[in-house]
Amino acid sequence: MSEEIARFVYSLPIIDTHEHIQDENARIQGPHDPISIFLSHYLSTDFLISGIDPKTLEKLRDPSIPLDEKWSDFVKFWELSRNTGYARVIRIILRDIYGEEEITFESIKRVAGKMKEMCRKGFYKYILKDRANIELCIVDVSKTDVDRELFAPVLRFDDFIYVHSRDDIKRLSKKVGVEIKSLRDMIKALRTSVERVKGSIVGIKTGLAYNRTLLYENVDFKEAEMIFNKLIARESSHLSFEEVKPLQDFMMHYLATIAGELGLPIQIHTGLQEGVWNDLRNSNPLLLIELLREHKNTKFDIFHAGYPFSRELGALAKQFPNVYLDLCWLHAISPDAARRILSEWLDLLPVNKILAFGGDYVFVEGAYGHAKIARENVIKVLTEKIDSGDMTLDEAKYVARRILRENALELFPIRK
Structure with a gap:
């Protein structure tokens, strides 16, 4: 019975009542930095309430700063926040869209490359x-x-x-x-x-x-x-x-x-x-x-x-x-x-x-x-x-x- 209701629910085209999704052209132009993108909304609040300094958060959100210069700060607060609903959304994205089971230094670099490759006209329709x-x-x-x-x-x-x-x-x-x-x-x-x-x-x-x-x-x-x-x-x-x-x-x-x-x-x-x-x-x-x-x-x-x-x-x-x-x-x-x-x-x-x-x-x-x-x-x-x-x-x-x-x-x- 649960399998049948699951198939039915996944078959339904949803009407999504509320989004703030940025213009596709802006997303295509980049930057394609997973950390700054994922911290643009919601997950950043979990980082703040877990104790990150706001200046450190701004550093993590800055796409011009190389990954190796912000990785240690990111992973520290990711580990503290990975149990939340906001983090669950990110983990689903990483697994289903970008093919990565876990957040590691190497996997985030791969995700950045995949983002750059995928972000072209039609990306929003695909997602x-x-x-x-x-x-x-x-x-x-x-x-x-x-x-x-x-x-x-x-x-x-x-x-x-x-x-x-x-x-x-x-x-x-x-x-x-x-x-x-x-x-x-x-x-x-x-x-x-x-x-x-x-x-x-x-x-x-x-x-x-x-x-x-x-x-x-x-x-x-x-x-x-x-x-x-x-x-x-x-x-x-x-x-x-x-x-x-x-x-x-x-x-x-x-x-x-x-x-x-x-x-x-x-x-x-x-x-x-x-x-x-x-x-x-x-x-x-x-x-x-x-x-x-x-x-x-x-x-x-x-x-x-x-x-x-x-x-x-x-x-x-x-x-x-x-x-x-x-x-x-x-x-x-x-x-x-x-x-x-x-x-x-x-x-x-x-x-x-x-x-x-x-x-x-x-x-x-x-x-x-x-x-x-x-x-x-x-x-x-x-x-x-x-x-x-x-x-x-x-x-x-x-x-x-x-x-x-x-x-x-x-x-x-x-x-x-």
Whole structure:
């Protein structure tokens, strides 16, 4: 039975809900240094929390520094971190893509040579479609000019929300090409900016949990306007977060209104933040309740399973029809946690509420390695459900098809 569900899961072309994959031409141009590439995302955080000096990490990330000059530092912190989910992604990449079972000085040199040889036009298609069986990646790369065979973009409008000073408004005016002198100008500029790209994007992304609390209170226009006027009157200093928060909250609610009118889901970062010294208290998905309740016609794709607040997020989705739960990034953060959360959510929620995979990597091989862990997790969870009698094989196949593919196709305006 497990072999049959495994074959089925691996046969499914995934819709990957979240990536940051760099442009293929930039990757082809190089440099082709495995250490700097693998430490560009996620594994670097494990190195930092295991004790590496940030200056040493920057040395490891510098592709101009020869391998023999950084190998001893790299291998020291690799050995400390090789047990993590992030490292598991790298080990899968090395084995499956580059044919190396272990990281050694000699194997990394061979990988560098293979990277240089393989990184040519069509490399992304080979990794994503031929090897990972990913039909389409939803990408957050700050542009809409992407390879539509592989990618569908979302865009951020956080600079309309996260304002603190008159200079922020000036920069925003320059970006949109319209002078913003009033709050009405600002909301008009936001609407125009979103409507201009609505046919080119499949959603809106916000990552402000890295910068501020996710508590977006419902603020009326007059209060927001008073703060805008105070902000615009200041020549040099900026307002404190406490002073400017109502204006930011108002703009987020206005963005949610626009998104609902245009049928664009909003992807929201919640839970763990990448890097170190972040404030997890800002990113609890329960802080979103007021925003979710006020915008019943807007669909919200809540990222990263809210980890470590995943149980709270599951309960949130149990009460809000406009909330969808996304396991993107989580299979790499902790494969075990991802399995436990997915199993619980399948008991808790209708199957159309769950999105099982988003790679969330900047280098394309990361999507492959992460997708493999995700497929194995789905197989293990569904096998357990079948073995316990909670699902039949056909029911498990239906669930796999929904959470790895069909739910994303229904949630996002993906043009086939």
